Amino acid sequence: MQQQHHSNTYRLLYIPIVFLFLLSFTDCAKKGRPSGGLRDTIAPVILRSAPENFTTNFKNNEIRITFDEFIKLKDISKELIISPPLKYAPIITPLSVSKVLKIKILDTLKNNTTYSFNFGNSIQDNNEGNLFPNYKYVFSTGSYIDSLTLKGTAIDALLPVTDFPTTVALYQVDQSYKDSLVFLEKPTYITTTINETNNFELSNLKQGTYQLIALKEQTRNYTFQPKTDKIGFYKDLITIPTDSLFELRLFKEVPDFKPTRPKLESSNRISFGYEGKTDNYQITLLTQMQEDFQYRIIKQPGRDTLNFWFKPKVTEDSLVFVTKNKLQIDTTTVRFRELYSDSLRLTAINDRLISLGDTLKLKANTPLITINSEKISVVTKDSLAIDFVAQINTKENAAQIVFDKQEEQLYSITLRNGALTDYLSNINDSVVYRQQVKPIADFASLNLTLDNADEFPLLIELIDEKFKVVKQTYLEANAPVFFEHINPGKYFIRLIVDQNKNKIWDPGNFLDKLAPERVVYYPSIIELRANWSWSETFTLK
Numbered sequence: 001m002q003q004q005h006h007s008n009t010y011r012l013l014y015i016p017i018v019f020l021f022l023l024s025f026t027d028c029a030k031k032g033r034p035s036g037g038l039r040d041t042i043a044p045v046i047l048r049s050a051p052e053n054f055t056t057n058f059k060n061n062e063i064r065i066t067f068d069e070f071i072k073l074k075d076i077s078k079e080l081i082i083s084p085p086l087k088y089a090p091i092i093t094p095l096s097v098s099k100v101l102k103i104k105i106l107d108t109l110k111n112n113t114t115y116s117f118n119f120g121n122s123i124q125d126n127n128e129g130n131l132f133p134n135y136k137y138v139f140s141t142g143s144y145i146d147s148l149t150l151k152g153t154a155i156d157a158l159l160p161v162t163d164f165p166t167t168v169a170l171y172q173v174d175q176s177y178k179d180s181l182v183f184l185e186k187p188t189y190i191t192t193t194i195n196e197t198n199n200f201e202l203s204n205l206k207q208g209t210y211q212l213i214a215l216k217e218q219t220r221n222y223t224f225q226p227k228t229d230k231i232g233f234y235k236d237l238i239t240i241p242t243d244s245l246f247e248l249r250l251f252k253e254v255p256d257f258k259p260t261r262p263k264l265e266s267s268n269r270i271s272f273g274y275e276g277k278t279d280n281y282q283i284t285l286l287t288q289m290q291e292d293f294q295y296r297i298i299k300q301p302g303r304d305t306l307n308f309w310f311k312p313k314v315t316e317d318s319l320v321f322v323t324k325n326k327l328q329i330d331t332t333t334v335r336f337r338e339l340y341s342d343s344l345r346l347t348a349i350n351d352r353l354i355s356l357g358d359t360l361k362l363k364a365n366t367p368l369i370t371i372n373s374e375k376i377s378v379v380t381k382d383s384l385a386i387d388f389v390a391q392i393n394t395k396e397n398a399a400q401i402v403f404d405k406q407e408e409q410l411y412s413i414t415l416r417n418g419a420l421t422d423y424l425s426n427i428n429d430s431v432v433y434r435q436q437v438k439p440i441a442d443f444a445s446l447n448l449t450l451d452n453a454d455e456f457p458l459l460i461e462l463i464d465e466k467f468k469v470v471k472q473t474y475l476e477a478n479a480p481v482f483f484e485h486i487n488p489g490k491y492f493i494r495l496i497v498d499q500n501k502n503k504i505w506d507p508g509n510f511l512d513k514l515a516p517e518r519v520v521y522y523p524s525i526i527e528l529r530a531n532w533s534w535s536e537t538f539t540l541k
Contacts, residue, residue, distance in 0.1 A: 016170075031061045044071050044123065045132045051139065054307075058139040063103040065497070066139065070097045070126040078220075079120030084113065085222050087328050095128045103137070112142035114204045118191075138204060148205040150244035153198045154214040154232055157516040158505060159467055160525075165192035166216055166250065168200040170210040173237055179511055182213060182231075186222045210238050213510070214248040224510070226253045231510050251507035251516040257281075258326050262308075262334050267341045268424055269380060270308040270319075270334055271300075277419040283308060286320040296423060298367055301396055309367055309423050313341075342366050346425035349398075353432045354405075355485035360413055360433060362399040367423040368392050371399055375419035378403050379412040390419075411435045444488055445529035446471075447535040448481040450495075454540075456520075459496040459503060464489060465525075474503055488530045491537065493522035 030367035044067040123132040156162040169187035218228035232248035257276035296309040318335045349361040378386040388403035420428045462471040471483040497518040508516040
């Protein structure tokens with residue numbers, strides 16, 4: 001009996017054990033996937049560097065930096081800043097992933113010079129992409145680390161925003177320094193603006209005298225390419241150490257004048273293109289022509305091109321020209337081939353939804369000579385004839401039809417065959433343009449008062465978010481500014497100090513040490529709403 005009692009007891013003990021065993025299988029059979037634990041948010045940690053960071057008397061050609069986990073390099077070609085820049089780019093690994101970051105130096109390093117390798121945001125761990133931000137490895141080939149700094153900002157001289165990043169460079173001024181070095185050689189020290197604040201800091205600098213410049217480069221080679229790059233510079237040489245803050249204003253230089261090869265565009269037109277700014281580009285025909293030969297030279301609106309229009313059709317095989325710009329004189333030959341003559345084509349500006357202040361403008365591709373008002377009519381939707389003035393705008397090579405308008409009225413402007421005649425005796429085909437005048441309530445207006453303005457003349461511009469000039473006025477003395485018929489939207493207010501009084505903004509020139517004309521923006525972007533008049537005082541500092 002006692003033995004049977006013990007047997008029953010053991011059976012009772014087995015029951016919960018078996019139950020727990022079966023329960024464990026039930027849990028294992030549940031569908032799902034493991035959580036994997038908490039997400040890694042910790043940046044990689046440097047375990048050791050060989051040589052150590054901030055080493056002096058550096059003589060190695062390889063640097064090894066070991067991390068506590070696998071890392072990868074992202075956008076290293078964009079992020080890495082080496083100062084002073086090296087002639088030959090070092091070999092940076094890993095190309096995939098590794099715990100060791102290697103820098104293989106291919107250059108012969110300068111004596112007694114402090115070098116810095118700023119990796120920006122290129123280093124991150126392999127699993128979660130946690131950044132090891134702004135890591136900087138510094139060493140000196142001399143007995144000490146240079147520790148001087150230079151700070152400032154680099155901003156666009158004309159636009160309200162500056163593309164990021166901008167390269168900022170220092171050239172050491174010694175016996176071998178020439179201003180032309182910025183076109184040919186890499187600088188002594190470089191950095192980039194930190195972020196959209198456009199601030200910069202050059203560090204680990206040596207005491208001395210320097211030229212400070214900023215570059216917005218198309219190709220990152222740390223030399224100034226005027227055709228593609230913007231440049232900003234500090235006019236005076238800088239002596240380091242200094243506690244001053246420096247502002248650099250970036251601009252695109254107008255290139256030196258350079259003519260391109262003339263091109264026969266049609267049977268009655270030769271184009272003389274050029275680069276750069278010129279106010280007195282002269283074209284002289286040397287070939288002796290028949291008595292009835294005529295020509296006219298007209299600047300092509302919106303392009304650096306002079307068009308040589310001529311009639312009648314040339315029978316010679318070629319024409320010889322002399323072109324002159326200041327002291328630059330060239331002789332060129334244009335050979336003829338069979339081409340069609342230019343026909344008159346019109347492009348309408350402001351021909352649909354308009355404001356009360358808009359004018360119908362018809363731009364032509366050939367020189368307009370005459371306009372015949374008798375072959376033009378302006379009528380309302382009720383066929384009521386409207387008085388108008390028709391005229392040719394020779395500067396823009398456009399025909400303008402000016403008339404008084406009323407809100408919400410629809411106008412039809414008809415140009416019958418022969419209303420316009422061009423230099424080649426072409427006439428227009430009959431065409432009808434329609435203009436619908438929007439109500440004043442659909443537009444905004446702006447009243448602007450200038451305070452503390454002591455430099456004139458001033459060019460005041462209203463520009464949209466794409467930096468296109470929407471409205472402008474020119475002030476030779478202080479007076480209220482009123483812009484009307486403005487489409488609702490967000491705008492910048494820009495003030496340009498027109499030093500040379502040519503009514504446009506002029507950039508600077510590095511070699512001439514000519515700064516760009518001063519530009520001042522209203523402190524904030526403004527939002528103009530329909531049927532709303534906005535008044536503000538622009539206080540100049």
